[in-house]
Amino acid sequence: MTLMDNQVLVRVEHLYRYYGETCALNDVSFEVSRGEVLGFLGPNGAGKSTTMQILSGNLAPSAGRVWINGVDILKQPKQAKAALGYLPDQPPLYRELTVNEYLQYCARLHRIPRGEQRIAIERAKQRCGLTEVGKRLIGNLSKGYQQRVGIAQAIVHMPALVILDEPTVGLDPIQMREIRALIRELSGEHGVILSTHILPEIQATCDRVQIINKGQLMLSDTLAGLQARMHSSSMVVGLHNMPPLAELAALPGIGSVELLADGRVRLHHASHHVSHNILEHNPAEALVARAVQQGWRLYELIPERVSLEQIFVDITRTEQHEADDVARDEAA
Amino acid sequence: MIIFSIAARELRSLFLSPLAWTILAVVQFILAYIFLAQVDVFLQVQPRLAALEGAPGMTELVIVPLFGNAAILLLLVVPLVTMRLISEERKAQTISLLFSSPVSMTEIILGKYLGIMGFLLIMLALITLMPLALLLGGALDGGMLLSGLLGLGLLLASFAAVGLFMSTLTAQPVVAAVSTFGVLLLLWLLDWAGNNSAGNDPSDITGIAGGVFGYLSMLRHYETLLKGMFDSSDVIYYLLLIILFLGLSVHRLNADRMQP
Numbered sequence: 001m002t003l004m005d006n007q008v009l010v011r012v013e014h015l016y017r018y019y020g021e022t023c024a025l026n027d028v029s030f031e032v033s034r035g036e037v038l039g040f041l042g043p044n045g046a047g048k049s050t051t052m053q054i055l056s057g058n059l060a061p062s063a064g065r066v067w068i069n070g071v072d073i074l075k076q077p078k079q080a081k082a083a084l085g086y087l088p089d090q091p092p093l094y095r096e097l098t099v100n101e102y103l104q105y106c107a108r109l110h111r112i113p114r115g116e117q118r119i120a121i122e123r124a125k126q127r128c129g130l131t132e133v134g135k136r137l138i139g140n141l142s143k144g145y146q147q148r149v150g151i152a153q154a155i156v157h158m159p160a161l162v163i164l165d166e167p168t169v170g171l172d173p174i175q176m177r178e179i180r181a182l183i184r185e186l187s188g189e190h191g192v193i194l195s196t197h198i199l200p201e202i203q204a205t206c207d208r209v210q211i212i213n214k215g216q217l218m219l220s221d222t223l224a225g226l227q228a229r230m231h232s233s234s235m236v237v238g239l240h241n242m243p244p245l246a247e248l249a250a251l252p253g254i255g256s257v258e259l260l261a262d263g264r265v266r267l268h269h270a271s272h273h274v275s276h277n278i279l280e281h282n283p284a285e286a287l288v289a290r291a292v293q294q295g296w297r298l299y300e301l302i303p304e305r306v307s308l309e310q311i312f313v314d315i316t317r318t319e320q321h322e323a324d325d326v327a328r329d330e331a332a
Numbered sequence: 333m334i335i336f337s338i339a340a341r342e343l344r345s346l347f348l349s350p351l352a353w354t355i356l357a358v359v360q361f362i363l364a365y366i367f368l369a370q371v372d373v374f375l376q377v378q379p380r381l382a383a384l385e386g387a388p389g390m391t392e393l394v395i396v397p398l399f400g401n402a403a404i405l406l407l408l409v410v411p412l413v414t415m416r417l418i419s420e421e422r423k424a425q426t427i428s429l430l431f432s433s434p435v436s437m438t439e440i441i442l443g444k445y446l447g448i449m450g451f452l453l454i455m456l457a458l459i460t461l462m463p464l465a466l467l468l469g470g471a472l473d474g475g476m477l478l479s480g481l482l483g484l485g486l487l488l489a490s491f492a493a494v495g496l497f498m499s500t501l502t503a504q505p506v507v508a509a510v511s512t513f514g515v516l517l518l519l520w521l522l523d524w525a526g527n528n529s530a531g532n533d534p535s536d537i538t539g540i541a542g543g544v545f546g547y548l549s550m551l552r553h554y555e556t557l558l559k560g561m562f563d564s565s566d567v568i569y570y571l572l573l574i575i576l577f578l579g580l581s582v583h584r585l586n587a588d589r590m591q592p
Contacts, residue, residue, distance in 0.1 A: 019591075053428075056428070056431070057589070058589060059589050059591070077434075077436075078434045078436060079434070081432060086432040088425060090425040092424075092427070092428050093424075094426060096349065097345070097348075105337065105341050106429065108337035109334065109429070109430070109435060111434060153429065
């Protein structure tokens with residue numbers, strides 16, 4: 001990992017945001033480096049958009065500090081904003097302008113020198129697949145194209161940091177793939193923060209994932225780390241000579257045993273909360289050795305992976321459910 | 333200059349909607365009707381006026397009533413063009429483009445203000461064409477015309493500043509229009525309070541209050557300019573009003589990010 005060598009584009013420290021009595025963000029801190037795509041994952045109302053709005057200078061935090069490219073966004077908003085491009089969940093489009101006019105306005109707002117505007121606009125259009133529609137009115141474009149214009153607006157000035165709030169909402173699957181490819185491409189020169197509640201999107205585009213729930217960061221991990229968490233937490237085993245279930249349950253690393261309808265069994269790993277070193281504690285090896293030794297005639301062994309969705313659901317479940325889980329674990 | 337980019341976008345969007353064209357057409361039509369009626373009156377009384385010494389001329393009889401009526405008409409119309417300035421951006425959520433760009437709140441407000449002033453100056457130019465047409469048939473009192481134009485221009489600039497501020501308060505253009513109209517009418521009618529107590533004893537508290545109200549009235553300052561009396565205090569009154577409301581707008585926009 002060369003994260004430490006890379007330039008830190010965003011640093012967020014102890015961010016709080018209250019809407020009246022409601023606490024939308026509760027002590028959120030993180031960093032994003034150049035060349036990194038950070039995925040922000042959370043259920044609706046978790047505080048994703050609030051975070052994005054604060055990072056982009058649209059909202060002031062109740063407490064905490066935000067540096068964009070080393071500049072404090074509250075103290076020097078102009079300098080900080082020069083380094084960022086922002087696509088809100090609702091793309092900020094003037095429907096009465098053509099794509100070209102609109103992008104030109106954005107280029108001017110971002111103080112691109114007059115001589116370089118044309119090239120910048122052409123480049124943004126080309127990257128977002130808008131070359132064909134430059135002269136059309138934004139209001140007449142389809143939702144997918146409008147979304148692309150929104151992204152073009154965010155990258156026209158080649159900002160160090162691009163913040164995209166749910167960029168693929170309302171797109172068809174092909175457009176989604178294109179936008180995801182574009183986001184991967186952007187990460188070459190920019191840092192990208194992406195908020196979404198679409199899980200495959202995170203897997204397809206992000207280097208790092210943060211899960212936020214009720215205004216609190218519940219998890220912050222690299223995608224590789226997440227993959228490890230997603231590693232097998234249970235396996236389905238088929239044996240011709242089925243031993244008593246208690247014998248299976250007694251195997252090292254096995255938590256509980258469940259007899260399936262078709263005569264196979266599902267063995268759950270002992271540690272309910274799957275961890276990084278799951279590979280070392282994988283009970284499959286012991287199971288196979290024992291099966292050969294005892295002549296159980298193993299014919300099938302399918303490791304079952306926890307999906308990202310499962311992790312997401314686990315983390316974002318309410319405290320009540322968590323308490324229930326703990327109680328159940330202790331009972332087991 | 334970023335202010336001019338914002339102003340140009342504002343003006344362009346304004347003219348891309350039918351509203352701006354309709355307003356220009358309706359204002360021009362109504363004022364042309366008033367103008368022609370005044371010219372008609374003037375032509376009827378002209379032979380008798382010619383006999384009088386120091387009689388009011390064409391400027392006083394045609395242009396002063398025209399500008400006087402224009403002020404009232406524009407009081408009704410300006411809220412309709414200023415209502416969308418900020419509220420529409422807020423409603424369509426395009427305001428976040430401005431907020432996330434390296435642009436200060438002051439630049440946003442000044443850009444918006446310049447944009448709408450561009451439109452109002454076009455309207456003023458169209459209105460001015462009518463008195464200028466009189467030059468074909470006679471001489472005008474140039475000083476009086478200029479003073480009246482200055483008055484109408486300052487009045488429009490004040491209307492726009494009030495309208496811009498009202499637009500920063502809400503996300504509903506119609507609410508902005510109604511409240512702008514309310515504030516403008518109030519500032520206009522303050523003169524009544526002043527007039528009603530004008531004859532009272534000066535030591536009377538209502539008399540003093542009436543005097544203050546009268547002084548705050550936009551109408552009173554406009555009337556002196558319209559009569560061709562250029563008093564720098566009238567100009568300063570309008571400039572202060574404009575600066576006050578633009579300042580309030582910047583303040584309000586800043587507070588937007590703090591929303592509780």
